Amino acid sequence: MSLGQQLAPHLPFLRRYARALTGSQNHGDAYVRAALEAIVDAPDQFPRDVDPRLGLYRTFQAIWSSANLDEQDLVESRGPDVPEAIAQARLAAVTPRSRQALLLTSMEGFSNEDAAYLIETTPGEVESLVGEALAEIERQTRADVLIIEDEPIIAMDIETIVRDLGHDVTGVAVTRDEAVAQARARRPGLVLADIQLADDSSGIDAVKDILSEFSVPVIFITAFPERLLTGERPEPTFLITKPFQRSTVKAAIAQALFFDAATVPA
Structure with missing residues (x-):
């Protein structure tokens, strides 16, 4: 089975994760496309020592991290009607890393160990990040x-x-x-x-x-x-x-x- 065939069943769920992470279908899907382009351009760099789904999400995480998404990117992804101050205030309180840990475990169903692999940390830190994200987001909204x-x-x-x-x-x-x-x-x-x-x-x-x-x-x-x-x-x-x-x-x-x-x- 080709790599493309192995990854195809997981693409809809990667889109779900990317959209939830960015708050935008267009922005999230753009990151997914970038991850797929990276795989096509350098298939030899795709992680082969893990499950294809893990490898796919790991590639996406690398694209997300390298893009260095900041507050202005968030505002632009949501359009001019969203006050920049709102995005800045919330991102200052809840880091993208915390939100990644929360979505990877609670929405995408990854274990703490797999999520740790994806965001390059420890399972214990993932648990801490999830608790931090839930507490802060629930308090604010x-x-x-x-x-x-x-x-x-x-x-x-x-x-x-x-x-x-x-x-x-x-x-x-x-x-x-x-x-x-x-x-x-x-x-x-x-x-x-x-x-x-x-x-x-x-x-x-x-x-x-x-x-x-x-x-x-x-x-x-x-x-x-x-x-x-x-x-x-x-x-x-x-x-x-x-x-x-x-x-x-x-x-x-x-x-x-x-x-x-x-x-x-x-």
Whole structure:
């Protein structure tokens, strides 16, 4: 099997990680493309002594680190509407290294040992970085959350996670029309949306309707993430895979709110 064939199944999830890390589909996908170009240009430098997925993420990490992303890069990735001071204040409090450790373990499912390999540190330091990132991001970000989910047990679990993080839940909608109505009645600061809803309507369409009226960060929840991580069209920046771990939801919420100017503390 060629190297390309070995890496292909892991590319959607690398896009998920890159988008969550940068807060932007375009910016995240650009880093993924740069990593792939580096592999094509120098295939002999690809790590062959580890699992292909680890090698792929390690190559991405090298590209990310060498780019030396700073506060201005973050602002540019999100466009001119995001105040530079917000990005600078948050990045000063939560380092990219901490956020990498959090996303690698909680969202991408790497062990502390594998995450340590990826960011070139020790497993103990990874554990410390994850705790640091969660504590600081959760302290800084509070929001009213709209949950769009038609499975009662899943909706209850998400609601519990959201409230445990200190957020308020504006409502739980099970259809497209209900979601839009609830968003209009009480504007949320974050939307958590399933893809397939109770009346065969689409969570994606519900979100489009909501976003046509105002801007709000969105996290999609789906059993088929590969369908929304192709890099070929406008796609979600934040995506959670079903079945999910509570830590994954927490990490996604923290990261989505991290990049949202509306939640900056007073």
